[in-house]
Amino acid sequence: MAQITASMVKELREKTDAPMMECKKALTEADGDMAHAEELLRVKLGSKASKAASRVTAEGLVGVYIADDGKLGALVEVNCETDFVAKNQDFIGFVNAVARLVAEHNPADVAVLGSLAMGEGTVETTRAALVGKIGENMAVRRFQRFETADTLNSYVHGGRIGALVDYAGNDETGKDLAMQIAAAKPKALDASGVDPALIATERSVAEQKAAESGKPAEIVTKMIEGSVQKFLKEVTLLSQPFIKDDKHSVAQMLKERGARVNRYALFVVGEGVEKKSEDFAAEVAAAASGS
Numbered sequence: 422m423a424q425i426t427a428s429m430v431k432e433l434r435e436k437t438d439a440p441m442m443e444c445k446k447a448l449t450e451a452d453g454d455m456a457h458a459e460e461l462l463r464v465k466l467g468s469k470a471s472k473a474a475s476r477v478t479a480e481g482l483v484g485v486y487i488a489d490d491g492k493l494g495a496l497v498e499v500n501c502e503t504d505f506v507a508k509n510q511d512f513i514g515f516v517n518a519v520a521r522l523v524a525e526h527n528p529a530d531v532a533v534l535g536s537l538a539m540g541e542g543t544v545e546t547t548r549a550a551l552v553g554k555i556g557e558n559m560a561v562r563r564f565q566r567f568e569t570a571d572t573l574n575s576y577v578h579g580g581r582i583g584a585l586v587d588y589a590g591n592d593e594t595g596k597d598l599a600m601q602i603a604a605a606k607p608k609a610l611d612a613s614g615v616d617p618a619l620i621a622t623e624r625s626v627a628e629q630k631a632a633e634s635g636k637p638a639e640i641v642t643k644m645i646e647g648s649v650q651k652f653l654k655e656v657t658l659l660s661q662p663f664i665k666d667d668k669h670s671v672a673q674m675l676k677e678r679g680a681r682v683n684r685y686a687l688f689v690v691g692e693g694v695e696k697k698s699e700d701f702a703a704e705v706a707a708a709a710s711g712s
Contacts, residue, residue, distance in 0.1 A: 423453030433458055460622065464629045480504045481559070483583030483688045484516035486524050491572040495523035496585040498688045501559040507580060512559065515551055519544060523564045531561050565686035576600045581690040590680025600664065601671060602685050607658035610682060615656060623652045658682065 425448045433444040436459060443462060451457035481500035488494065497520045499512075506512055518539060528534040535545035544561070552558055567573055569587045574595025577583040584602035588595055609615045627648035631641040654660040659672040659682070666674070675681055
């Protein structure tokens with residue numbers, strides 16, 4: 422039997438918003454397996470256990486660059502320690518310059534990006550100089566670059582949520598799509614692009630909930646499939662209700678406008694970052710050094 426520590430309970434509490442005692446019970450039942458414990462809480466408490474999906478553990482900015490012809494663009498995330506620095510004009514300028522370099526030079530990864538020329542040195546030396554000037558650590562976390570025969574559009578909300586979309590259609594449609602992506606945060610364009618592991622988790626939760634209903638087997642099967650299909654509708658861009666007219670799906674909107682989506686990128690600042698300690702400065706320093 423795994424030892425359930427206070428820090429484990431605290432971590433699960435932060436992920437799920439579930440009561441402390443429920444978190445402890447779930448961890449005990451899961452023998453310390455955090456993912457399993459979270460799944461148990463979702464079965465028991467429903468949507469309360471998934472509230473933490475939108476929480477972030479890092480500060481910073483999402484930056485975007487699109488060339489004048491709309492054919493080339495990039496989305497980047499640069500982390501820093503505090504939201505105060507994320508509003509610093511030098512930091513903002515650095516983020517925007519990095520986005521342009523990614524689009525124009527197509528680096529293979531963050532390490533290669535760091536070696537590209539910037540100012541009187543490189544991206545890395547510029548970053549280091551900025552750290553010295555501001556007194557807070559920072560690091561380029563990730564980027565996505567698109568080059569298309571169609572056109573690109575983007576939307577950045579509050580500097581923390583950014584979407585870049587490759588599509589065929591007019592400018593209004595591009596802006597609508599980018600805002601839809603930023604607001605509804607789809608996980609894939611359609612069901613074929615959803616991570617099978619996510620679908621398996623949803624099916625597992627649905628199976629456990631349905632089993633507790635006491636209904637006949639054929640009803641249980643329909644309940645499970647209905648839950649999975651509802652999940653897929655919520656997390657796939659084309660199936661989501663269009664934010665400007667929720668009586669129509671995004672796919673229906675595109676059909677009416679004679680438009681289409683090829684692909685998209687979505688970054689939420691800090692999404693997926695797992696803090697192993699409360700020392701975020703050390704975490705960003707480690708990311709910056711490539712360790």
